[in-house]
Amino acid sequence: MRNELLEKYLPLTPEEKEELKSKKIKKHDVATVFLHWFNMLVWLTELITGAALIVSLNYAFMPKFFTKIVSDIYGTRGNIIRTHIFVGVLWAIVLTLYALFGWRRYLKPTLKEIFGITKDDIGWLKAKFEEVVLGKKVHYPPQDAYNGGQKLFAQVVALMVPVIIITGFIMAFHLLSPSLIRWAIIIHFGAVGLVVMGLSVHIYMALLYPPEQEGFFGMIHGYVSEYFAYHHHYKFWRKKKKGLDKPEELPPKKDLPPIKAGIFLGIVLFFSFYLTGFGLGSSGFVQRTLVAILGAFAPESVKNHSYMGHYWGVYPLWNFLVFMGLGVIAGTLFAMFLAHHKFRFRIERGEKINDFQRLVYAVIGGIIVGFATRVAGGCTSSMALSGGSVFSPGGWLFMIFLFIGGYLGAFFFRRLWK
C-alpha cells in the first residue's frame, strides 16, 4: 500500500481498494457501543412516553391516535409519567457514572473530537448542502473519525442532554417555584425537539443511506473496513495507521513515603471523627453486605437471628460503613487514575509457592482474619486506627496482640513470603 497515501488522500487503484476492503480497523470501543445502544433504548421509551404525555393542543407533537395507543398500553396515563420519570432518572445515573469513571479514557477524547471543528468540517457541510439541495457534483474534504454532519449532531446532543436532564428533574420533582417549572417545560421540549431533528437525519444516514451501511455495523461490533475508513474518514484512518491515536502514556507515580501517607491517613481519620463522630471501618462493610445477601434468601431468620438481627435494623445496606466501603472503592479507582497506574490482573506471592497455593493461603488467611474481626469487634482500621487514636483500651490491646500474632504467624509461614 503506497505510503504517500498516508500523507494525502489520493484516489485508489482497484487492487488497493480490494486490499483495504479486506482489512478491518477499530472505530468504536466497547463502552461507546454499549452507551450508544443503551442511549437508543432510553430515548426510544422516553420519546414515546414523552410524546404520549404531551397531548394538549398547544404542545402536542404526535397525532391523537398515537397518544391513545400508548395510554392503552400503559393503562392509566399516570403510569406513563411514572415510567418516563423512572427511565429518565436511570438514564441520568448511567450518564453521570459514565462521565465520572470514563472521563479520561472515553469522554474527554470524544468531546475533543466533537468540538474540534476544522475547515474540512465546514467544507464538508457546504459540500453536502450543495449536493443535496442544489444537486451539484461535489468533492468532500477529508474527514475525521466523525464527519462534519456527525460532529454537528454530536455537538447538539452533548449540549442538549444535560439541559434535558436538569429540566426533567425540575419538572418531575416540582423543584423550587411553579414559574421555574414553566420555563423548564418549554426548554425541555425545545431541547428534545432539537435532538429529534438531528436524530432523523442520523437514523436515515446510518440505517438507510447505502454508503454509510458499514458505519452502522461499525457501531455494533466496533470495526469497519479500512477502505470505508480511508474513504469516509481519511484523517481518522491516517491517524490510526500512524498509531497517533494512543492516549499519551504518563509516567506512573511512586507510592507516598510512609510518614507522608501516615499524615494523610491521620487527617482523614480526624475528619471522619469531626464530621460524623464515627471512626473509619471496613469489616462492618463485609458484615452488613453478608447479612443483606443472607437476608435476601431467608429474611425472617436473619432478622430475628441473635447476632445478625443487630445488623438488620431498617435495612442492612442503608448504613454508614457500607457507604464508606463504596467510597473506598471509588477512592482507589481515582487514586489509580491520578497515579497513572494501569489496571493489571495479577497475583502476588513469595517465590517459594506457586499461584494456586497463594490463592489457597489467601482464602485461609481471609477466613482467620474474618473470624478474628467478629471476635474483636473490628479490624485494623476500626480497632487499631480509630480505637488507637482515641486511646480506647480495646484498640491498643488489639494492636499489640495483632503484632504478636503476626510475628508468630510469620515465623511459621515465612515460607510463603521469603
Add this chain to the structure above:
Amino acid sequence: MAKYGMVIDLDRCVGCQACMVACKAQWQTPEDYFRTWVKHIGPVQVKDEMVFTSYVGQCNHCDNPPCVPACPTQATFKDTETGIVLVDYDLCIGCGYCVEACPYDARFINPVTKKVEKCDFCFPRLGEEDPACVKTCIVSAKVFGDLENKDSYISKKISEGNTYVIATKEINPGPNVYYKGRRSKVEAIIKTYPPKKKDTLPAKIWSNILRPFVILGAGATFIGSLVAFLFQINQGEKEGEDEE
C-alpha cells in the same frame, strides 16, 4: 351524558360568604386559598343606577376551557360524561400554565401538595348531594344541575331570562356558570373583574418561537430524509461503488 353547570342569582345573593367557608371546611384548602370566592363590589354608580353586589365566582367549567390546551401533560381535562373540568393529579407537574391561562383566576397552586387545585363541583359528592356551597347558600342563590336536561330546575331558572355569563366579545370560553339578576350588577362585575387573557412569557415564547421551530425543523429533517430515501430508491441500488 350530562353537562353540569350552575346559576348564581345575584339578586338573591347577599354576599354572606357562607359558601366560601363551607367549601374550605369540605376540602381543607390551605390557609388563605379558596376554590370559590365572594368579592364585594360597590356600592357604585352604574349608568344611572346604584349597584351593591358581590362577584360569587369559581371555576366556570367552560365549554372550550383555555386551561386545557395550556396544560402540557393534559393533566386537566373536561370530563365528557359530566362536563366538569377535572385534574388528574398523577400528571400534574405544578407548572401553573393553567393558572395563568384561566381568565377567571379560578385555579391556584396548593403550596402543600405543590399541584394545582380548583373547584370541581364537589365531584366526589356528585351523586349523593349538592356541592357544599350550593347546599349551604342561605338564600339558595346558587343552583346546580344538568344543563342538558331541559326540565331540570337549573334549565328552567335560566330560561326565565335575565341570565348572563361573565364573558366579553374577545374572551368567551363558553362558561357554564350563569349569573342571573339585574344587568347593571353583571356589568359592574365585568367592569371590576373582567375575564383577562393572560399569557405567560414562556407560553408565548413556546407558541410563537420554539414550537414552530421544533415542528418545522423536525418536519423538514424528517421529510428531507424521506425524500432522500425515495430519491435513493428510484436511483436503484449502486452497491458501495465509490464516487470519485
Add this chain to the structure above:
Amino acid sequence: MGKPISRREFFKRSLLGAGAVGVTDYSYVFKKFPPGKAGKENVELIPSVCEMCFWKCGIIGKVKDGRLLKIEGNPLNPHNGEKICARGNSGIMQLYDPDRLKYPLLNVGERGKPKWKRISWKEALDTIAEKMKEFKKKYGARSIANLSHGSSSIPMRKLLKNFGTDRIAHASFDQCRGNRDVAFELTFGMGAGSPERVDLINAKAILLIGSHIGENVHTSLVKEFIEAVEGRKAKLITVDPRFSMIAGKSDYWLPIKPGTDTALILTLINYIIQHNLYDKEFVDKYTYGFDKLKEEVKNYTPEWAEKITEIKKEIIIEIAELFGKSKPAVTIFPGRQSTWYGNDTQRVRALAILASILGAVGRRGGYFFPTKIKLKGCPCPNKVEEEDYLCDTSEYPFIETTTECIREATLNDEVKMWIVYGSNVIHNTPNPQKTIKAINKLDFMVVVDIKPTEPSLYADIVLPEATYLERYDIPFMVADSRTPFIQIRRPVVQPLYESKDAFYIVSELAKRLGLKDCFPCETMEDYLNLALSSLGTNLKKVEKAGGIYRYEGKPFLEDVGENYRFPTPSGKIELYSNKLSLNDKDPIPKYEPVEEPPKGWARLSYGRSPVHTFSRTENNKWLHTLNPENDLWINEEAAKKMGLKDGEYVRLKNQDGVISDPVKLKVTPGIRPDMVHTYHGFGTQSPFLRLAYKKGMFENALITKIKLDPIMGGMAKRINFVKIIKDGKEIDFPVIKQKPSGFKKKPEKEIKIKLTAPLPVGGGQEEEEGGC
C-alpha cells in the same frame, strides 16, 4: 431474645423504685386494634344546635371515630333547614382552638396581670360557693351580680335568682333590642320576638328602617326575607342613609337624614289616616286611642316631612298609597339593634302604631302571635320577683337591669362579686374604662367562658365552659314561629380538656349552696327528659327524630279567635299608651329633632359584618381570612373634596378628642356625605385573640358620648361625631347640600333566553337579544 435488656432493667428499678406509685398510668389513651379492623369507617350524623351567634340554627355534625369532620345544616329544622351561614360552617375552628380555656384557673397574680394556677373543679367550686355564702351573710344576696349572654347562662341565672339576687344583666337588653321589645310591650303587650314574628312570605309590602338584612346574617330571617322580596316579588321599602346590600334589592331606597326616621313614620301614619287608607274595621275592633292619635299626628304633612327627612314628598305619598293598597299584608319590620339616637323606643312604637292602623297584626303578611307551651323545669319558685328591678325606675320606668346599673352599683359598693358568664363586658359596653374601674373595686370575680377574653384578665377564678358542640343545653323552644318547635342541643363530640357544660357548674354550685332541692336533676339529660316528659315524649325519641319536636302553633287571629284580648291594660292595641301616660311620658310618639353634627364633622354609624359575631369569632382562623379588618365607608363627593382616595388608611377623632386606630377608607357614592359607617367588632384590644389583635379599628373607643333612652335606659350610640385625620392633619367634612331624594328601582327589561341560542356575550355594549 438476645437483646441486651440491661438498660430496661435499669429503668424498671428507677421507675418502680423512687415514688413510682404516684406515676399516672397512661394505658387509657390507646386501645390495641386487631389488624384490618380499623376504627368505624362510616361517618355519624349527629343533629344539634349552633351557637356561633344566638340565632340557634339546627346543625348536623359529621363525626368519625369521635372526631368532628364538618358541620352542615339540619334539613329537618323548619327554619334554616340545610342552610347555615359562614360562622356556622366554621364552628369546627372554635372547637379545636389551641387558645381555648382548658382547666379551672386560679389567678395568683394581681388583677389585670394574671398568673394562673390550674386548680381542680372541686377546689374552684368550693371557693366560689364559700365566697357567695360569705357575701350573702355580710352584704346580702344582692351583693352578687351576674353579667351574662347566650343560652348556656340561663341555668346560672335560675340559680342566682333562687339564691336571692336579681342583679342579672344581659347585654342584649340595653345594647341591642331592649327598647324594641319595650315599645312592642307597651303597644301589643308582647315583645317583637327573636326570631322576629313577621310573616314575610305572605307580605305584599315590607318597610325596613335602619336594619341591614344580609350584611347582618340571621339565617332563617335572611332566607325568608329574600324569598319574599325576590321569590314572591313583595315591594320592599328600605329607609337607610347608607346604600346597604338589602337597599340594593329594594324597590324604594330612601336615603333619609339620620335621626329623622320618626318624622317619616308619623307622616306616613297621618297621610294614611287622612286619606282613609287605614283598616277602619280592624282599628275600631282592636285598637285604643285612635282619635287621640289622629289629633296628634295631623300636622305631620309630606311637605313638612320633605324638609326634615330630605325625602321627596312624592315618594312618601307613593309609599303611603302602596301600604294602603296592600294592607293588611304589610310587614313593618321591627328591626333589632335599635338604640341609635336616644329617643328610640318612641320610634319603634311609631312603627308598631303604623302596622296596627294598617291592620297588619295577627293577619297574614303582618305580625303574628307566639305559641308558648309550659315545660316542667325547676320545682321551686324564684326567691325574687321578676319585676322587682333594682335600678331606680323613677327616671327610666321600664328599665331592666343593665350593665350600666350594675357598674353604678359596684362603684358605690353595693355589689361585691361579679359572675361574668360568656359575655365580654369590657368590649361590648361603651366606656370600658368605667367597667374596669368598677371591676377593680370588686372583692371577688368569676368568669365562665370558652376562651380567655378581657374580663378573664381581671377574674380571680376562670372556669372553662364546654363549647356548644360538646354539651347538652336547656330545650330551645322556638315559640316565635308559624310552625313552632322545640330543638335539642346535643354534644356532637366528647368535651375536650376538662371543660364542663353549664348544668354541671350550676348543679355543683347548687349542692354547695344548699339549693340542691331546686336542682333535682343530676345531669342536663335528666333535665331534658323531665322537660320533654311534659310533652309525653323523651330525649331518646326526639333525638331519633332529628332533634326536633314540632307542636301545633296558633299564629294568627283566626287561630286565637276573633275577639282576642291583647295583654295590655286596655286589652287592645294601645295607640295611646296608658302605661306611658301614667309615667308622664308621651303616650303617643312625637318627633324630637336630634342633635346634628356640627360643621366639618360627620356622624359615626356602625353595623355588623356578615362573617363575625363581634369579637367572639374574630380569632376563628377561617372567618378571619374572609374579613380580617373593617373599613370606613365615606361619601365619594365628600372624599374628593377632602382629597381622600379609596383604600387609604386614615384615623378618626371624635368630639371628645379620642383618636382611633388607622382604618381603611371605602369611597363610595352609597352613603350620605354627612356620615361615615364601619363594621363593629374589629380591632380588638384584647391581646388574647392571636389573629385579630389590633386588626381593623376598634370603633367602640370612639363612642364616648351616650344618651340613655328616656323610657327604658337603652344606650344610644349613634350620636358621636368624627373628623378624619390623615398623616396627622385634621380634615373637615365639606358641607354638601342634599337635595331631597328617594330612588325607585327601574323595572328590568325582560330578556328571554332560549337555551339553544348562542350564549349572551357581555362586554358592556347594548345587545338586543342577549346581555352582558
Add this chain to the structure above:
Amino acid sequence: MKKSVKRIMMEANFYLLFVNLLDYPKRAALSLFDDFLKIVKNSYPSEIPKLETLELEYTKLFINAHPFVPAPPFASFYLSSGDIYNEVENYYKKAEYLIEARDFPPDYLIYELVFLSNLLNDEKAEIEREFLEEHFLPWFGKFSQKVKESDETGFYYFISENINTFLKNRLKELRNGKTDIPS
C-alpha cells in the same frame, strides 16, 4: 394485685418517662427527674424549682396565658401542611392502635409520646422511626423553640431541648438499625 411483668415492661421505657415530665407537674413525676438526667446524659445547672412554681409555669406555657398560649402542645399548631388530625390518626391506625382518649385532639403531645412508648414496647421500630422522622421531630423542635422563648424558669426548656436531642439520637440509632434502648 401484683403488676404483671408486661405492665412493668410497659412502664419501664423512656417515652413514658418523657410523658410524665411533660404532663402537668406532679410530685411523683418530678421524682423521676434524676432518671431523666441519666438518660439524656446531662446535668441540670441550678436546683429544681419548687412544685408550685412549676405548676404556674406549666399553666403559663401550655394551658392558658396572657396574652395567649405561647407553646400550645399540639402538632397542628406548628405544622401547616394539610389536615394534621388525619395524618396523625393514620399513623395510629397503621400501628394498629385506635385512640380511645378523646379529651384532647389526637395531635396532643402527651398522646403522641404515649403512642411512641407503645411502639417501643411492641418493638415496631420501623413505624417509630417513620413517626419520629416525618411527624414528631419536625414539630417538636419548633415546640421546644417556643418553650425556650417564654419559659422563665428554664426547667421546661431544659426538658424539651434534651428530649429533642435525645430523640434525634434515637432516630439516628433507629436508622442504623439499633432497635434496643440506646446505651
Add this chain to the structure above:
Amino acid sequence: MIGPLYKVLGWSHGTLLIFAVIIGFFFGYALYRSGFYSAKKLAGVFYLYDFAVYKVIFFAIVVASLLLWFFSSIGLLKFELLSFHPSYLWSAAIGGFIFGIGFSIGGFCPGTSLVSAVTGSFDAIAFFVGVYLGIAIWDLGYPFIFKGLNHLGKIEAKTMMELWGIPYIILIAIAIVIVIVTFPLVDKIEKKNKI
C-alpha cells in the same frame, strides 16, 4: 461549628451516608497511595523487610489524636459525643492475636484487601472471599458455639484517660516517644532484611 457535626447539627441519615462516601473516598485514596495495594508490601511488616504498615498506622494515630486533642481542647469538638467501641478487653486480645496470624498468612486486612482487589489482584479477591467465609462461620456458629466470646472482659471505661485517669495529651506524648524511638530502629531492621 462544634464537631461532631452529624450529632450536634442533627443531620438526616441521608446526609450522613453522603459524608460516609466522601470519607471512604479519601480513605481508599490514602490506602492506595500508601502502597497498600500490594500484599508483598503489607506482609513486609511481619517478615521484617518493609515496616510501611507499622509506620503508617502509628503515625496516623499520632496525627489523628493530636488533632482530636487540639480541637476538643479549644472547644470545637465535643470529645464525649464521639462514638467509642465498647471495651471488651479479652475479646480484643484474642481477636487481635488471631487477626495477626491470619494477616501474616493472607497478607491483607479486610480494608486493604478490598483496595487491592479493586486494582485487580486475584489473591486479594480470594482473601476478601475468605473474610466473607470467616464472618459467615462466626455468624452462623454464634448462637451455638461462639455466644459471648465477643463480650469477654467488659470494662466500663471507654478510653484509657477514663481507665487510668491519665490526661489525653500525656498519652499522645507517650505515643510520640514510641514513634521517635522505634522508627529509626525499624529502618535498621528493614535495611538488614532487604529482599
